[in-house]
Amino acid sequence: MIRIRKDVRSITPYRPGRPIAEVAREYGFDMSAIVKLASNESPLPPVxxxxxxxxxxxxxxxxxxxxxxxxxxxxxxxxxxxxxxxxxxxxxxxxxxxxxxxxxxxxxxxxxxxxxxxxxxxxxxxxxxxxxxxxxxxxxxxxxxxxxxxxxxxxxxxxxxxxxxxxxxxxxxxxxxxxxxxxxxxxxxxxxxxxxxxxxxxxxxxxxxxxxxxxxxxxxxxxxxxxxxxxxxxxxxxxxxxxxxxxxxxxxxxxxxxxxxxxxxxxxxxxVDEIGRRVGENADERSRMEAAFADRGLEYVPSQANFVYLRLGASTAATTEAFIRHGVILRPFGEGWVRVSIGTHQENDRFLAALDAERHRLASN
Ligand SMILES: Cc1ncc(COP(=O)(O)O)c(C=O)c1O
Known part of the structure:
Protein backbone atom coordinates (compact mmCIF):
# COMPACT_ATOMS: atom_id res chain seq x y z
CA MET A 1 0.00 0.00 0.00
CA ILE A 2 1.41 3.40 -0.90
CA ARG A 3 1.97 5.66 2.07
CA ILE A 4 -0.47 8.50 1.46
CA ARG A 5 -0.59 10.76 4.52
CA LYS A 6 -3.36 10.00 6.99
CA ASP A 7 -4.63 13.58 6.97
CA VAL A 8 -4.89 13.49 3.17
CA ARG A 9 -6.76 10.17 3.27
CA SER A 10 -9.25 11.72 5.68
CA ILE A 11 -10.23 14.46 3.18
CA THR A 12 -13.77 14.41 1.83
CA PRO A 13 -13.18 15.01 -1.89
CA TYR A 14 -14.26 18.34 -3.36
CA ARG A 15 -17.76 17.97 -4.77
CA PRO A 16 -18.38 20.39 -7.64
CA GLY A 17 -21.87 21.27 -8.84
CA ARG A 18 -23.01 18.43 -11.12
CA PRO A 19 -22.06 19.06 -14.76
CA ILE A 20 -24.93 19.63 -17.21
CA ALA A 21 -23.79 16.74 -19.45
CA GLU A 22 -23.78 14.29 -16.53
CA VAL A 23 -27.33 15.20 -15.45
CA ALA A 24 -28.54 15.07 -19.06
CA ARG A 25 -27.07 11.57 -19.49
CA GLU A 26 -28.42 10.26 -16.23
CA TYR A 27 -31.95 11.68 -16.46
CA GLY A 28 -32.41 11.51 -20.23
CA PHE A 29 -32.78 15.30 -20.60
CA ASP A 30 -31.71 17.35 -23.56
CA MET A 31 -28.67 19.42 -22.43
CA SER A 32 -30.43 22.62 -23.49
CA ALA A 33 -33.29 21.85 -21.09
CA ILE A 34 -31.04 21.93 -18.04
CA VAL A 35 -30.47 24.99 -15.90
CA LYS A 36 -27.29 24.87 -13.82
CA LEU A 37 -27.42 27.14 -10.79
CA ALA A 38 -24.90 25.17 -8.74
CA SER A 39 -21.43 26.65 -9.22
CA ASN A 40 -21.84 30.45 -9.17
CA GLU A 41 -20.73 30.71 -12.77
CA SER A 42 -21.75 33.55 -15.04
CA PRO A 43 -24.81 32.50 -17.03
CA LEU A 44 -23.38 34.51 -19.95
CA PRO A 45 -20.56 33.60 -22.34
CA PRO A 46 -17.23 35.45 -22.29
CA VAL A 47 -17.24 38.94 -23.79
CA VAL A 272 -15.73 47.75 -18.76
CA ASP A 273 -19.23 48.79 -19.90
CA GLU A 274 -20.37 45.25 -20.66
CA ILE A 275 -19.11 43.95 -17.31
CA GLY A 276 -20.84 46.86 -15.56
CA ARG A 277 -24.06 45.94 -17.35
CA ARG A 278 -23.71 42.31 -16.21
CA VAL A 279 -23.15 43.38 -12.62
CA GLY A 280 -26.33 45.50 -12.82
CA GLU A 281 -28.31 42.61 -14.26
CA ASN A 282 -27.09 40.30 -11.51
CA ALA A 283 -28.12 42.82 -8.85
CA ASP A 284 -31.60 43.19 -10.39
CA GLU A 285 -32.13 39.44 -10.61
CA ARG A 286 -30.72 38.94 -7.11
CA SER A 287 -33.27 41.44 -5.72
CA ARG A 288 -36.05 39.74 -7.68
CA MET A 289 -35.10 36.30 -6.30
CA GLU A 290 -34.80 37.60 -2.74
CA ALA A 291 -38.21 39.26 -3.02
CA ALA A 292 -39.66 35.98 -4.35
CA PHE A 293 -38.21 34.11 -1.35
CA ALA A 294 -39.58 36.71 1.07
CA ASP A 295 -43.04 36.51 -0.58
CA ARG A 296 -43.02 32.77 -0.04
CA GLY A 297 -42.02 33.12 3.61
CA LEU A 298 -38.68 31.35 3.01
CA GLU A 299 -35.63 32.04 5.14
CA TYR A 300 -32.66 33.37 3.13
CA VAL A 301 -29.49 35.37 3.72
CA PRO A 302 -29.42 38.78 1.95
CA SER A 303 -26.68 38.42 -0.65
CA GLN A 304 -24.01 40.66 -2.17
CA ALA A 305 -22.82 38.00 -4.62
CA ASN A 306 -24.20 36.08 -7.61
CA PHE A 307 -25.97 33.48 -5.48
CA VAL A 308 -28.38 33.31 -2.56
CA TYR A 309 -28.31 30.97 0.45
CA LEU A 310 -31.81 29.72 1.09
CA ARG A 311 -33.38 27.38 3.61
CA LEU A 312 -35.71 24.75 2.21
CA GLY A 313 -35.55 22.50 5.25
CA ALA A 314 -35.16 19.15 3.48
CA SER A 315 -32.22 16.76 3.33
CA THR A 316 -29.44 17.26 0.79
CA ALA A 317 -30.43 14.19 -1.21
CA ALA A 318 -34.16 15.01 -1.30
CA THR A 319 -33.53 18.60 -2.40
CA THR A 320 -31.04 17.70 -5.13
CA GLU A 321 -33.31 15.05 -6.53
CA ALA A 322 -36.48 17.18 -6.40
CA PHE A 323 -34.91 20.01 -8.42
CA ILE A 324 -33.09 17.77 -10.86
CA ARG A 325 -36.44 16.25 -11.84
CA HIS A 326 -37.29 19.77 -13.07
CA GLY A 327 -33.95 20.02 -14.88
CA VAL A 328 -32.55 22.48 -12.31
CA ILE A 329 -29.14 21.80 -10.69
CA LEU A 330 -28.65 23.44 -7.27
CA ARG A 331 -26.01 23.21 -4.57
CA PRO A 332 -27.39 21.76 -1.34
CA PHE A 333 -25.55 22.34 1.95
CA GLY A 334 -26.18 20.72 5.32
CA GLU A 335 -29.10 21.41 7.63
CA GLY A 336 -31.65 22.10 4.94
CA TRP A 337 -29.85 24.99 3.22
CA VAL A 338 -29.22 25.31 -0.51
CA ARG A 339 -27.19 27.79 -2.50
CA VAL A 340 -28.76 28.91 -5.74
CA SER A 341 -26.70 30.85 -8.27
CA ILE A 342 -28.27 33.82 -10.04
CA GLY A 343 -28.89 32.84 -13.65
CA THR A 344 -30.50 34.71 -16.52
CA HIS A 345 -34.06 35.99 -16.02
CA GLN A 346 -35.44 32.89 -17.79
CA GLU A 347 -33.26 30.50 -15.80
CA ASN A 348 -34.34 32.10 -12.55
CA ASP A 349 -37.97 31.74 -13.62
CA ARG A 350 -37.34 28.03 -14.21
CA PHE A 351 -35.93 27.76 -10.70
CA LEU A 352 -38.89 29.62 -9.16
CA ALA A 353 -41.36 27.34 -11.00
CA ALA A 354 -39.54 24.25 -9.66
CA LEU A 355 -39.47 25.83 -6.20
CA ASP A 356 -43.24 26.35 -6.26
CA ALA A 357 -43.80 22.79 -7.41
CA GLU A 358 -41.58 21.28 -4.71
CA ARG A 359 -41.26 23.51 -1.66
CA HIS A 360 -44.25 22.32 0.37
CA ARG A 361 -43.34 18.69 -0.16
CA LEU A 362 -39.68 19.38 0.70
CA ALA A 363 -40.53 21.35 3.85
CA SER A 364 -42.64 18.46 5.15
CA ASN A 365 -39.91 15.90 4.44
C1 LIG B 1 -14.91 32.17 -2.53
C2 LIG B 1 -14.25 31.60 -3.73
N1 LIG B 1 -12.95 31.83 -3.91
C3 LIG B 1 -12.30 31.34 -4.96
C4 LIG B 1 -12.98 30.58 -5.90
C5 LIG B 1 -12.16 29.95 -6.97
O1 LIG B 1 -12.33 30.44 -8.17
P1 LIG B 1 -11.32 30.07 -9.35
O2 LIG B 1 -10.38 29.03 -8.89
O3 LIG B 1 -12.20 29.60 -10.43
O4 LIG B 1 -10.62 31.36 -9.63
C6 LIG B 1 -14.33 30.31 -5.76
C7 LIG B 1 -15.02 29.47 -6.75
O5 LIG B 1 -16.13 29.09 -6.65
C8 LIG B 1 -14.99 30.83 -4.63
O6 LIG B 1 -16.27 30.58 -4.42
Whole structure:
Protein backbone atom coordinates (compact mmCIF):
# COMPACT_ATOMS: atom_id res chain seq x y z
CA MET A 1 0.00 0.00 0.00
CA ILE A 2 1.41 3.40 -0.90
CA ARG A 3 1.97 5.66 2.07
CA ILE A 4 -0.47 8.50 1.46
CA ARG A 5 -0.59 10.76 4.52
CA LYS A 6 -3.36 10.00 6.99
CA ASP A 7 -4.63 13.58 6.97
CA VAL A 8 -4.89 13.49 3.17
CA ARG A 9 -6.76 10.17 3.27
CA SER A 10 -9.25 11.72 5.68
CA ILE A 11 -10.23 14.46 3.18
CA THR A 12 -13.77 14.41 1.83
CA PRO A 13 -13.18 15.01 -1.89
CA TYR A 14 -14.26 18.34 -3.36
CA ARG A 15 -17.76 17.97 -4.77
CA PRO A 16 -18.38 20.39 -7.64
CA GLY A 17 -21.87 21.27 -8.84
CA ARG A 18 -23.01 18.43 -11.12
CA PRO A 19 -22.06 19.06 -14.76
CA ILE A 20 -24.93 19.63 -17.21
CA ALA A 21 -23.79 16.74 -19.45
CA GLU A 22 -23.78 14.29 -16.53
CA VAL A 23 -27.33 15.20 -15.45
CA ALA A 24 -28.54 15.07 -19.06
CA ARG A 25 -27.07 11.57 -19.49
CA GLU A 26 -28.42 10.26 -16.23
CA TYR A 27 -31.95 11.68 -16.46
CA GLY A 28 -32.41 11.51 -20.23
CA PHE A 29 -32.78 15.30 -20.60
CA ASP A 30 -31.71 17.35 -23.56
CA MET A 31 -28.67 19.42 -22.43
CA SER A 32 -30.43 22.62 -23.49
CA ALA A 33 -33.29 21.85 -21.09
CA ILE A 34 -31.04 21.93 -18.04
CA VAL A 35 -30.47 24.99 -15.90
CA LYS A 36 -27.29 24.87 -13.82
CA LEU A 37 -27.42 27.14 -10.79
CA ALA A 38 -24.90 25.17 -8.74
CA SER A 39 -21.43 26.65 -9.22
CA ASN A 40 -21.84 30.45 -9.17
CA GLU A 41 -20.73 30.71 -12.77
CA SER A 42 -21.75 33.55 -15.04
CA PRO A 43 -24.81 32.50 -17.03
CA LEU A 44 -23.38 34.51 -19.95
CA PRO A 45 -20.56 33.60 -22.34
CA PRO A 46 -17.23 35.45 -22.29
CA VAL A 47 -17.24 38.94 -23.79
CA UNK A 48 -16.76 39.18 -27.56
CA UNK A 49 -13.21 40.60 -27.36
CA UNK A 50 -12.11 37.70 -25.16
CA UNK A 51 -13.50 35.07 -27.53
CA UNK A 52 -11.69 36.67 -30.49
CA UNK A 53 -8.38 36.92 -28.61
CA UNK A 54 -8.59 33.32 -27.41
CA UNK A 55 -9.44 31.99 -30.88
CA UNK A 56 -6.41 33.77 -32.29
CA UNK A 57 -4.11 32.43 -29.57
CA UNK A 58 -5.03 28.81 -30.29
CA UNK A 59 -2.62 28.66 -33.24
CA UNK A 60 0.31 29.31 -30.87
CA UNK A 61 -0.33 26.76 -28.13
CA UNK A 62 2.54 24.56 -29.27
CA UNK A 63 4.63 27.00 -27.17
CA UNK A 64 4.63 27.18 -23.37
CA UNK A 65 2.81 30.22 -21.98
CA UNK A 66 4.59 33.29 -20.58
CA UNK A 67 5.44 32.17 -17.06
CA UNK A 68 5.43 35.78 -15.82
CA UNK A 69 2.03 36.62 -17.39
CA UNK A 70 3.72 39.90 -18.34
CA UNK A 71 1.03 41.45 -20.54
CA UNK A 72 -1.86 40.39 -18.31
CA UNK A 73 -0.12 41.74 -15.19
CA UNK A 74 0.51 45.04 -17.00
CA UNK A 75 -3.17 45.23 -17.95
CA UNK A 76 -4.29 44.30 -14.43
CA UNK A 77 -2.02 46.96 -12.95
CA UNK A 78 -3.43 49.62 -15.23
CA UNK A 79 -7.01 48.42 -14.58
CA UNK A 80 -6.49 48.64 -10.81
CA UNK A 81 -4.22 51.70 -10.75
CA UNK A 82 -1.34 49.76 -9.16
CA UNK A 83 2.12 48.50 -10.18
CA UNK A 84 2.62 45.24 -12.16
CA UNK A 85 4.91 43.82 -9.45
CA UNK A 86 2.00 44.11 -7.00
CA UNK A 87 0.03 41.56 -9.06
CA UNK A 88 0.28 37.77 -9.22
CA UNK A 89 -1.59 35.49 -11.61
CA UNK A 90 -2.57 31.85 -11.09
CA UNK A 91 -4.45 28.97 -12.66
CA UNK A 92 -7.68 30.10 -11.06
CA UNK A 93 -7.63 31.82 -7.70
CA UNK A 94 -7.90 28.33 -6.21
CA UNK A 95 -4.35 27.69 -7.34
CA UNK A 96 -3.19 30.83 -5.56
CA UNK A 97 -5.05 29.75 -2.40
CA UNK A 98 -3.33 26.36 -2.54
CA UNK A 99 0.07 27.93 -3.10
CA UNK A 100 -0.48 30.27 -0.16
CA UNK A 101 -1.57 27.35 2.05
CA UNK A 102 1.43 25.25 1.08
CA UNK A 103 3.92 28.08 1.53
CA UNK A 104 2.56 28.94 4.99
CA UNK A 105 1.47 25.49 6.15
CA UNK A 106 3.32 22.51 7.53
CA UNK A 107 3.12 20.47 10.68
CA UNK A 108 2.35 22.38 13.84
CA UNK A 109 0.77 25.34 12.02
CA UNK A 110 -2.89 26.34 11.98
CA UNK A 111 -5.08 28.20 9.49
CA UNK A 112 -8.13 30.14 10.63
CA UNK A 113 -11.23 30.68 8.50
CA UNK A 114 -14.98 30.93 8.88
CA UNK A 115 -17.38 28.04 8.46
CA UNK A 116 -19.35 27.51 6.32
CA UNK A 117 -17.09 29.15 3.78
CA UNK A 118 -15.21 28.20 0.62
CA UNK A 119 -14.21 24.55 1.00
CA UNK A 120 -10.84 25.06 -0.72
CA UNK A 121 -9.54 26.76 2.48
CA UNK A 122 -10.10 23.46 4.29
CA UNK A 123 -8.68 21.27 1.50
CA UNK A 124 -5.61 23.43 0.95
CA UNK A 125 -4.91 23.61 4.68
CA UNK A 126 -5.05 19.84 5.18
CA UNK A 127 -2.99 19.09 2.07
CA UNK A 128 -0.39 21.58 3.33
CA UNK A 129 -0.08 19.53 6.52
CA UNK A 130 -1.55 22.31 8.64
CA UNK A 131 -4.52 22.13 11.01
CA UNK A 132 -7.79 23.94 10.19
CA UNK A 133 -9.42 26.16 12.81
CA UNK A 134 -12.96 26.72 11.61
CA UNK A 135 -14.84 29.56 13.26
CA UNK A 136 -18.64 29.40 12.91
CA UNK A 137 -20.37 32.34 11.22
CA UNK A 138 -22.58 34.42 13.51
CA UNK A 139 -26.27 33.50 13.78
CA UNK A 140 -26.80 36.09 11.01
CA UNK A 141 -24.47 34.03 8.77
CA UNK A 142 -21.72 36.69 8.76
CA UNK A 143 -17.99 36.29 9.54
CA UNK A 144 -17.43 36.50 13.29
CA UNK A 145 -14.23 38.51 13.06
CA UNK A 146 -13.84 38.82 16.84
CA UNK A 147 -14.02 35.06 17.25
CA UNK A 148 -11.62 34.62 14.33
CA UNK A 149 -9.18 37.00 15.97
CA UNK A 150 -9.50 35.02 19.20
CA UNK A 151 -8.79 31.76 17.32
CA UNK A 152 -5.37 33.05 16.19
CA UNK A 153 -2.41 32.02 18.33
CA UNK A 154 1.29 31.62 17.73
CA UNK A 155 0.74 28.47 15.64
CA UNK A 156 -1.39 30.43 13.17
CA UNK A 157 0.26 31.41 9.90
CA UNK A 158 -2.71 32.31 7.71
CA UNK A 159 -6.30 33.56 8.02
CA UNK A 160 -8.85 33.54 5.19
CA UNK A 161 -11.67 36.07 4.99
CA UNK A 162 -14.10 35.35 2.17
CA UNK A 163 -15.76 38.64 1.27
CA UNK A 164 -18.52 38.27 0.22
CA UNK A 165 -18.71 34.82 1.73
CA UNK A 166 -19.42 31.68 -0.27
CA UNK A 167 -21.99 30.08 0.35
CA UNK A 168 -23.90 32.74 2.32
CA UNK A 169 -23.37 35.85 0.15
CA UNK A 170 -22.95 37.92 3.32
CA UNK A 171 -20.20 40.54 3.53
CA UNK A 172 -18.14 42.44 6.06
CA UNK A 173 -17.51 46.16 5.61
CA UNK A 174 -14.13 47.61 4.66
CA UNK A 175 -13.95 49.23 8.07
CA UNK A 176 -14.46 45.89 9.80
CA UNK A 177 -11.75 44.27 7.68
CA UNK A 178 -9.31 47.10 8.42
CA UNK A 179 -10.04 46.83 12.16
CA UNK A 180 -9.59 43.07 11.99
CA UNK A 181 -6.24 43.37 10.22
CA UNK A 182 -5.10 45.84 12.90
CA UNK A 183 -5.64 43.13 15.50
CA UNK A 184 -3.85 40.33 13.63
CA UNK A 185 -0.14 39.77 14.41
CA UNK A 186 2.12 41.03 11.63
CA UNK A 187 3.53 37.58 10.94
CA UNK A 188 0.11 36.12 10.10
CA UNK A 189 -1.01 36.47 6.47
CA UNK A 190 -4.60 37.68 6.00
CA UNK A 191 -6.05 36.47 2.70
CA UNK A 192 -9.07 38.49 1.63
CA UNK A 193 -10.83 36.37 -1.01
CA UNK A 194 -12.80 38.70 -3.28
CA UNK A 195 -13.90 36.11 -5.85
CA UNK A 196 -17.34 37.76 -5.84
CA UNK A 197 -16.18 41.32 -5.11
CA UNK A 198 -17.32 42.73 -8.47
CA UNK A 199 -20.95 41.87 -7.71
CA UNK A 200 -21.18 43.80 -4.44
CA UNK A 201 -23.54 46.78 -4.33
CA UNK A 202 -23.43 47.51 -0.55
CA UNK A 203 -22.08 50.98 0.09
CA UNK A 204 -19.96 49.99 3.08
CA UNK A 205 -17.96 47.52 0.95
CA UNK A 206 -14.75 48.42 -0.83
CA UNK A 207 -12.05 46.16 -2.13
CA UNK A 208 -9.19 45.46 0.29
CA UNK A 209 -6.61 46.20 -2.45
CA UNK A 210 -5.32 49.36 -0.74
CA UNK A 211 -5.02 47.44 2.54
CA UNK A 212 -2.99 44.75 0.73
CA UNK A 213 -0.64 47.37 -0.66
CA UNK A 214 -0.13 49.14 2.66
CA UNK A 215 0.35 46.02 4.83
CA UNK A 216 2.94 43.33 4.32
CA UNK A 217 0.61 40.68 5.79
CA UNK A 218 -2.48 41.18 3.57
CA UNK A 219 -3.18 39.65 0.15
CA UNK A 220 -6.34 39.98 -1.94
CA UNK A 221 -7.36 37.18 -4.31
CA UNK A 222 -9.76 37.60 -7.24
CA UNK A 223 -10.86 35.62 -10.25
CA UNK A 224 -11.88 35.79 -13.90
CA UNK A 225 -14.17 32.78 -13.29
CA UNK A 226 -17.23 34.71 -12.15
CA UNK A 227 -18.32 38.04 -13.59
CA UNK A 228 -15.92 37.71 -16.56
CA UNK A 229 -17.43 34.37 -17.53
CA UNK A 230 -14.12 32.51 -17.92
CA UNK A 231 -14.57 29.72 -15.34
CA UNK A 232 -13.32 26.92 -17.60
CA UNK A 233 -10.21 28.89 -18.50
CA UNK A 234 -8.81 28.93 -14.92
CA UNK A 235 -7.38 32.40 -14.39
CA UNK A 236 -7.23 34.16 -11.04
CA UNK A 237 -5.02 36.87 -9.60
CA UNK A 238 -3.81 38.34 -6.35
CA UNK A 239 -2.68 41.75 -5.16
CA UNK A 240 -0.03 42.12 -2.48
CA UNK A 241 3.29 43.80 -1.77
CA UNK A 242 5.99 42.69 -4.27
CA UNK A 243 8.16 40.99 -1.59
CA UNK A 244 5.22 38.80 -0.51
CA UNK A 245 4.50 37.82 -4.11
CA UNK A 246 8.14 37.01 -4.83
CA UNK A 247 8.25 34.56 -1.92
CA UNK A 248 4.85 32.95 -2.54
CA UNK A 249 5.57 32.45 -6.25
CA UNK A 250 8.39 30.08 -5.35
CA UNK A 251 5.73 27.51 -4.34
CA UNK A 252 3.77 27.87 -7.61
CA UNK A 253 4.03 25.33 -10.43
CA UNK A 254 5.63 26.78 -13.57
CA UNK A 255 3.35 27.56 -16.52
CA UNK A 256 0.14 27.10 -14.53
CA UNK A 257 -1.64 29.89 -16.41
CA UNK A 258 -2.34 28.95 -20.02
CA UNK A 259 -1.58 31.36 -22.85
CA UNK A 260 -5.22 31.18 -23.97
CA UNK A 261 -6.22 32.09 -20.41
CA UNK A 262 -3.82 35.02 -20.33
CA UNK A 263 -5.09 36.61 -23.55
CA UNK A 264 -8.75 35.89 -22.71
CA UNK A 265 -8.42 37.52 -19.29
CA UNK A 266 -6.51 40.50 -20.71
CA UNK A 267 -9.12 41.15 -23.41
CA UNK A 268 -11.95 40.86 -20.85
CA UNK A 269 -10.53 43.72 -18.80
CA UNK A 270 -11.27 46.17 -21.60
CA UNK A 271 -15.01 45.34 -21.60
CA VAL A 272 -15.73 47.75 -18.76
CA ASP A 273 -19.23 48.79 -19.90
CA GLU A 274 -20.37 45.25 -20.66
CA ILE A 275 -19.11 43.95 -17.31
CA GLY A 276 -20.84 46.86 -15.56
CA ARG A 277 -24.06 45.94 -17.35
CA ARG A 278 -23.71 42.31 -16.21
CA VAL A 279 -23.15 43.38 -12.62
CA GLY A 280 -26.33 45.50 -12.82
CA GLU A 281 -28.31 42.61 -14.26
CA ASN A 282 -27.09 40.30 -11.51
CA ALA A 283 -28.12 42.82 -8.85
CA ASP A 284 -31.60 43.19 -10.39
CA GLU A 285 -32.13 39.44 -10.61
CA ARG A 286 -30.72 38.94 -7.11
CA SER A 287 -33.27 41.44 -5.72
CA ARG A 288 -36.05 39.74 -7.68
CA MET A 289 -35.10 36.30 -6.30
CA GLU A 290 -34.80 37.60 -2.74
CA ALA A 291 -38.21 39.26 -3.02
CA ALA A 292 -39.66 35.98 -4.35
CA PHE A 293 -38.21 34.11 -1.35
CA ALA A 294 -39.58 36.71 1.07
CA ASP A 295 -43.04 36.51 -0.58
CA ARG A 296 -43.02 32.77 -0.04
CA GLY A 297 -42.02 33.12 3.61
CA LEU A 298 -38.68 31.35 3.01
CA GLU A 299 -35.63 32.04 5.14
CA TYR A 300 -32.66 33.37 3.13
CA VAL A 301 -29.49 35.37 3.72
CA PRO A 302 -29.42 38.78 1.95
CA SER A 303 -26.68 38.42 -0.65
CA GLN A 304 -24.01 40.66 -2.17
CA ALA A 305 -22.82 38.00 -4.62
CA ASN A 306 -24.20 36.08 -7.61
CA PHE A 307 -25.97 33.48 -5.48
CA VAL A 308 -28.38 33.31 -2.56
CA TYR A 309 -28.31 30.97 0.45
CA LEU A 310 -31.81 29.72 1.09
CA ARG A 311 -33.38 27.38 3.61
CA LEU A 312 -35.71 24.75 2.21
CA GLY A 313 -35.55 22.50 5.25
CA ALA A 314 -35.16 19.15 3.48
CA SER A 315 -32.22 16.76 3.33
CA THR A 316 -29.44 17.26 0.79
CA ALA A 317 -30.43 14.19 -1.21
CA ALA A 318 -34.16 15.01 -1.30
CA THR A 319 -33.53 18.60 -2.40
CA THR A 320 -31.04 17.70 -5.13
CA GLU A 321 -33.31 15.05 -6.53
CA ALA A 322 -36.48 17.18 -6.40
CA PHE A 323 -34.91 20.01 -8.42
CA ILE A 324 -33.09 17.77 -10.86
CA ARG A 325 -36.44 16.25 -11.84
CA HIS A 326 -37.29 19.77 -13.07
CA GLY A 327 -33.95 20.02 -14.88
CA VAL A 328 -32.55 22.48 -12.31
CA ILE A 329 -29.14 21.80 -10.69
CA LEU A 330 -28.65 23.44 -7.27
CA ARG A 331 -26.01 23.21 -4.57
CA PRO A 332 -27.39 21.76 -1.34
CA PHE A 333 -25.55 22.34 1.95
CA GLY A 334 -26.18 20.72 5.32
CA GLU A 335 -29.10 21.41 7.63
CA GLY A 336 -31.65 22.10 4.94
CA TRP A 337 -29.85 24.99 3.22
CA VAL A 338 -29.22 25.31 -0.51
CA ARG A 339 -27.19 27.79 -2.50
CA VAL A 340 -28.76 28.91 -5.74
CA SER A 341 -26.70 30.85 -8.27
CA ILE A 342 -28.27 33.82 -10.04
CA GLY A 343 -28.89 32.84 -13.65
CA THR A 344 -30.50 34.71 -16.52
CA HIS A 345 -34.06 35.99 -16.02
CA GLN A 346 -35.44 32.89 -17.79
CA GLU A 347 -33.26 30.50 -15.80
CA ASN A 348 -34.34 32.10 -12.55
CA ASP A 349 -37.97 31.74 -13.62
CA ARG A 350 -37.34 28.03 -14.21
CA PHE A 351 -35.93 27.76 -10.70
CA LEU A 352 -38.89 29.62 -9.16
CA ALA A 353 -41.36 27.34 -11.00
CA ALA A 354 -39.54 24.25 -9.66
CA LEU A 355 -39.47 25.83 -6.20
CA ASP A 356 -43.24 26.35 -6.26
CA ALA A 357 -43.80 22.79 -7.41
CA GLU A 358 -41.58 21.28 -4.71
CA ARG A 359 -41.26 23.51 -1.66
CA HIS A 360 -44.25 22.32 0.37
CA ARG A 361 -43.34 18.69 -0.16
CA LEU A 362 -39.68 19.38 0.70
CA ALA A 363 -40.53 21.35 3.85
CA SER A 364 -42.64 18.46 5.15
CA ASN A 365 -39.91 15.90 4.44
C1 LIG B 1 -14.91 32.17 -2.53
C2 LIG B 1 -14.25 31.60 -3.73
N1 LIG B 1 -12.95 31.83 -3.91
C3 LIG B 1 -12.30 31.34 -4.96
C4 LIG B 1 -12.98 30.58 -5.90
C5 LIG B 1 -12.16 29.95 -6.97
O1 LIG B 1 -12.33 30.44 -8.17
P1 LIG B 1 -11.32 30.07 -9.35
O2 LIG B 1 -10.38 29.03 -8.89
O3 LIG B 1 -12.20 29.60 -10.43
O4 LIG B 1 -10.62 31.36 -9.63
C6 LIG B 1 -14.33 30.31 -5.76
C7 LIG B 1 -15.02 29.47 -6.75
O5 LIG B 1 -16.13 29.09 -6.65
C8 LIG B 1 -14.99 30.83 -4.63
O6 LIG B 1 -16.27 30.58 -4.42
Missing amino acids: RQAMAAMAEELGAINRYPDNDCHDLRLALASHLGIEPDQTWVGGGSSELLRVIASALGGEGTTAVYAWPSFVVYRLATVVAGATPREVPLTTDHVHDLDAMRAAIDDTTTVVYVCNPNNPTGSHVSSEEIARFVDGVPEDVLVVVDEAYGEYVTAEDYHTAVSLALSRSNVIVTRTFSKVYGLAALRVGYAIAQPETITELRKAQAPFSVTSVGQVGALASLSA
